[in-house]
Amino acid sequence: MKRLRAWILPILVLILFALIPFTASFYYQQIFFYIFLFAGVGFAWNLVGGYAGQLSLGHAAFFGIGAYAYALLAPHIGTGPAVLAAAVLSTVSAAPIGLICFRLRGPYFALATIAVAQLLLVLATNQFKGLTQGAAGLLVQGMVPDPSLYYWVALGFMVVAFAVTALLATSKTGYYLMAIREDEDTAQTVTINTPLYKLYALLVSALLTGVGGSIFAANLGTIQPNDVFSAAISNQVVFLAILGGAGTLYGPLVGAFILEFASDWLKNSVANVTWLGDANAFAFFLYGLLIVLVVMYMPAGIVGTVAKWRKGRAAHVHAQRTTAGV
Amino acid sequence: MHNRRPARMLATLTLAGLFALAGCGTSGSGASGGSGNTGGGSAGSGDNTLTLGVITSITGADSEFGKAQKEGYEVALDEINAAGGILGKQVKLVYLDDKSSAQEAAKDVDQLVSQYHAQIILGPYSSGSALAVVKKADTYKIPDIVPTATAANVTQTGSKYVFRLCATSDDYAKAICELLKQQGDAKTMAIVHEDQNFGTSADKAMVNYAKQYGFEVVDDESYSTKDLDYKAMLQRVKQKHPDVIYFASYSKDAVALMKQAQEIDLNAKYFTAAGTGFSVGTFPQDAGPAAEYTLAAGQWDPSAKWPGAKEFYDKVHAKFGDYPSYHDMEAYAALYVAKEAIEQAGAYDGQKIRDALASLQMETAFGPVHFDSTGQNAHPVIVTQIQNGKFVTVFPSDAATGKLLPTPPWSQRK
Amino acid sequence: MFLQTIVNGLLLGALYAIVGMGLSIVFGTMRIVNFAHGQFVMAGMYITYTLFTAFGLDPYVSALVSFVLCFLLGMAVYRVAIHRIIRGPEMNHILLTAGIGLMLTNLAQMVYNTNQLTINLSYSHRDLVFGGLRINIAYLISFLIAAVVAALLFWFIMKTETGRAIRAISQNAAAAALSGIHVTRVTMLAFGLGIAVAGVAGTLLLPIHYVDPSVGDAFSLLAFIIVVLGGMGSILGSAIGGLLIGVIAQLASYYLGQSYSDVLTYVVFLLVLLFKPSGLLGRSRV
Structure with missing residues (x-):
């Protein structure tokens, strides 16, 4: 019975999402497209950055590899196989990246992941110009016959990404990953094969991120290295996951939701306030402030903080009842 | 079980979001400041304003040029409204920022269509964003006037809804090659280009045309505008002793490249460039003597023969204090082209405006405008040379306001 | 030409070194993962630009003003924001400082607009x-x-009372507190000092490079690369790391092409992380 009740709300939410295309304008459908897409990539990041506690700031590497694999292969092998190829190639590329970066810990790991993503950005722009056309950009074949269908593609992607992370996170693997996050040395001494589990998390994460990249490219219809390999992509994924709550199941979706709507609101409301001079810059300034405030006052993210707060209150109520009983 | 609470929160949030959506959906363009709440959607509805959507780069890497574009649009807007607007309605422009990113630019199209019922799009600035906007506008079947993006592939997506006002990077390369052929004393060439969309397209075009015209490309260098120092790269160029150097650069890198070329005594018979950084009004002052004799392919100069050119220059300078270049002018002309097309269409309707654009013939201060079957305007490219700190048009001969001066080696300049 | 390239590399590397030295104190010593470092460099550039255009102050004189203003700015940022999360996970350092970087970038855009600004000095492009x-x-x-800044910093960290306190905190904050060191005040001072050096780096960059609101982005990663390459907590290491990156960048640009300078910088960085993670002059680390 309890198990069943836990399913009710996610299903309700899903039904709500399924209703949106019938009520919202295409612009808001596209906003939701990006919410779902980046929430999905956020779920993927969460496996490595949230549960395993390995702060990857270079997920754009997998995103970009997926995007370019799809863009380059779709005209030759078709849409479906190209998505599959994007998944395979981003997963395969994650193996050496993981082997290199996981030898490092803490900020060194984070820096190494940035360096890898930046390296790929420079290579895709210059050295591999023959393949990628460099910054001149590639035209990308669509994935679905009608652009309005991308909403469903992204929703499906997010549901799959959620299901995969939820399954992993609640399994033995998930507990091992969390043990690694809490104390890697201790985890190792209790015979958890930490390098193996970290790599496993990264491979799954890269696979999902690569598929996300291919959907992004198909929806946009054109890509250049800066669109997919840039630090902006990596950072966005990290921000939304941490804003929502790193290492929580729903955190990335909540974070993606808030970031996308905040950015929309800032752009359309604040940016039109003329007395501010360069109001667009002011909007970004507020965005930075939001990040600062969340880290300072809600370091566990929104979902994490609310969960803690509820737990605290429940314990408090419980304590009161117990005292009253005595 | 501990997942339930976040789930409930999520549901609440979603509901809140849906409410927000309902609000946005029904009130139309909540952000446009009241007057445009039906946008321009129904030209005959008695609403007395027509809201047109502009996409440009207000923030991010291209914002300097986005600002130039905005100045051009603003001057055109003032003139058009003073002269009675479009179809008898006062015009209002909505500027959406693409944050210098293709992803945002594509979203801007969605927003313009959904919230402002746009039937025509103006912009964006850069070629990278333009590709995404063209793809998107095509799905809505509404025309997009591209004022400034020069990369060749912008008109190669197969879309019937793209209309590009400016000449392309191919035209730049061709004009420079023509001029060099006319001079007759150049055999080898080095290309030095920035590594983003503009530079990469310009490079591709020049490699192609140099081959056609029989110039040997002895060196092809790419750099990032974020690099601190270009001397090592310029030394590589120097070792190849090219007769011609073709630059594709943005503004401050153009200044640094020429100053550092002087510093390391890199000489060439012709320092040429694909407009942009070598054409902006501040280049002669910023680069000082190092800017002298440089040749830049460009789209327009205040000395152009078309009526209104000089007046436009003065107006922008009076209103904003800037020295407008062709980026401003192209935006200015784009709004006039939109006006003409909408009035010829007789209604604010995407399909009709597209058809009007396809057969449009008009004169502007930017030159005559007529789009071919790919949507490309055959805009003549001019080549200017900096002589005593001023841009002098030296090519083609029918537009020339002065003679091309030979470039002396650095050691023989005073 | 080889010798000339090396010399150019060392000259460029000195600029890199001073960009890195500020972060060496903040990250290398105090272990604050400051992703806004590049934006503080940008602040120094704008300060110098303003003083030059408004008062005609020579940039090498305004280095002192940059130092003082950035010192105050750094201490304020530390006191208001960073202090609250300094004991938290490094993930939060990164996020918080990235947010601060975003604020600084856009503040600059609100004040100075997006134009790339340069100053013209008679000796910017003169050679001896x-x-x-x-x-x-x-x-x-x-x-x-x-070189002078490096020497002064080295002296300050190694010889003064405050410097000793900084080193003590970097080794063990709890023990330092027990031995009577005011940890918060000293950490704030050290952070301010690191930012002040970033400001001076900005001043030195302006005669060579333009400033615009997004110019700082490139400097943050570069600074981290230099600090890690040189070795955590070693001012001298950062100086050498900067010079080395400068030489590598110039050699790559000259012999392979400009875009290879970035490629090689990242590759060298990854190799050092892999095979000599303590850096060139660093102590071993956890």
Whole structure:
């Protein structure tokens, strides 16, 4: 019975999402497209950055590899196989990246992941110009016959990404990953094969991120290295996951939701306030402030903080009842 | 079980979001400041304003040029409204920022269509964003006037809804090659280009045309505008002793490249460039003597023969204090082209405006405008040379306001 | 030409070194993962630009003003924001400082607009020639100032009472507190000092490079690369790391092409992380 009740709300939410295309304008459908897409990539990041506690700031590497694999292969092998190829190639590329970066810990790991993503950005722009056309950009074949269908593609992607992370996170693997996050040395001494589990998390994460990249490219219809390999992509994924709550199941979706709507609101409301001079810059300034405030006052993210707060209150109520009983 | 609470929160949030959506959906363009709440959607509805959507780069890497574009649009807007607007309605422009990113630019199209019922799009600035906007506008079947993006592939997506006002990077390369052929004393060439969309397209075009015209490309260098120092790269160029150097650069890198070329005594018979950084009004002052004799392919100069050119220059300078270049002018002309097309269409309707654009013939201060079957305007490219700190048009001969001066080696300049 | 490239590399590297030295104190010593470092460099550039255009102040004089203003700015940022999360996970340092970086970038855009601004100095593009070797005067001055700053910092950290306190905190904050060191005040001072040096780096960069609101982005990663390459907590290491990256960048640009300077910088960085993670002069680390 309890198990069943836990399913009710996610299903309700899903039904709500399924209703949106019938009520919202295409612009808001596209906003939701990006919410779902980046929430999905956020779920993927969460496996490595949230549960395993390995702060990857270079997920754009997998995103970009997926995007370019799809863009380059779709005209030759078709849409479906190209998505599959994007998944395979981003997963395969994650193996050496993981082997290199996981030898490092803490900020060194984070820096190494940035360096890898930046390296790929420079290579895709210059050295591999023959393949990628460099910054001149590639035209990308669509994935679905009608652009309005991308909403469903992204929703499906997010549901799959959620299901995969939820399954992993609640399994033995998930507990091992969390043990690694809490104390890697201790985890190792209790015979958890930490390098193996970290790599496993990264491979799954890269696979999902690569598929996300291919959907992004198909929806946009054109890509250049800066669109997919840039630090902006990596950072966005990290921000939304941490804003929502790193290492929580729903955190990335909540974070993606808030970031996308905040950015929309800032752009359309604040940016039109003329007395501010360069109001667009002011909007970004507020965005930075939001990040600062969340880290300072809600370091566990929104979902994490609310969960803690509820737990605290429940314990408090419980304590009161117990005292009253005595 | 501990997942339930976040789930409930999520549901609440979603509901809140849906409410927000309902609000946005029904009130139309909540952000446009009241007057445009039906946008321009129904030209005959008695609403007395027509809201047109502009996409440009207000923030991010291209914002300097986005600002130039905005100045051009603003001057055109003032003139058009003073002269009675479009179809008898006062015009209002909505500027959406693409944050210098293709992803945002594509979203801007969605927003313009959904919230402002746009039937025509103006912009964006850069070629990278333009590709995404063209793809998107095509799905809505509404025309997009591209004022400034020069990369060749912008008109190669197969879309019937793209209309590009400016000449392309191919035209730049061709004009420079023509001029060099006319001079007759150049055999080898080095290309030095920035590594983003503009530079990469310009490079591709020049490699192609140099081959056609029989110039040997002895060196092809790419750099990032974020690099601190270009001397090592310029030394590589120097070792190849090219007769011609073709630059594709943005503004401050153009200044640094020429100053550092002087510093390391890199000489060439012709320092040429694909407009942009070598054409902006501040280049002669910023680069000082190092800017002298440089040749830049460009789209327009205040000395152009078309009526209104000089007046436009003065107006922008009076209103904003800037020295407008062709980026401003192209935006200015784009709004006039939109006006003409909408009035010829007789209604604010995407399909009709597209058809009007396809057969449009008009004169502007930017030159005559007529789009071919790919949507490309055959805009003549001019080549200017900096002589005593001023841009002098030296090519083609029918537009020339002065003679091309030979470039002396650095050691023989005073 | 090889020798000339090395010399150019060292001159460029001195600028890199001073960008890195500020972060060496903040990250290398105090272990604050400051992703806004590049934006503080940008602040120094704008300060210098303003003083030059408004008062005609020579940038090498305004280095002092940059130092003081950035010192105050750094301490304020530390007191208001960073202090609250300094004991938290490094993930939060990164996020918080990235947010601060975003605020600074856009504040700059609100004040100065997006134009790329430069200053024209008579000696920006002048060379001294020594037996065939060309040495740019602006770079040479920056090189000398960077050397002086490095020496002063080294002296400050190694010889003064505050420097000893900083080192004590970097080794063990709890023990330092027990032995009577005011940890918060000293950490704030150290952070301010690191930012002040970033400001000076900005001043030295302006005669050579333009400033615009997004110019800082490139400097943050570069600074981290230099600090890690040189070795955590070693001012001298950062100086050498900066020079080394400068030489590598110039050699790559000259022999392979400009875009290879970034490629090689990242590759060298990854190799060092892999095979000598303690850096060139660093102590071993956890």
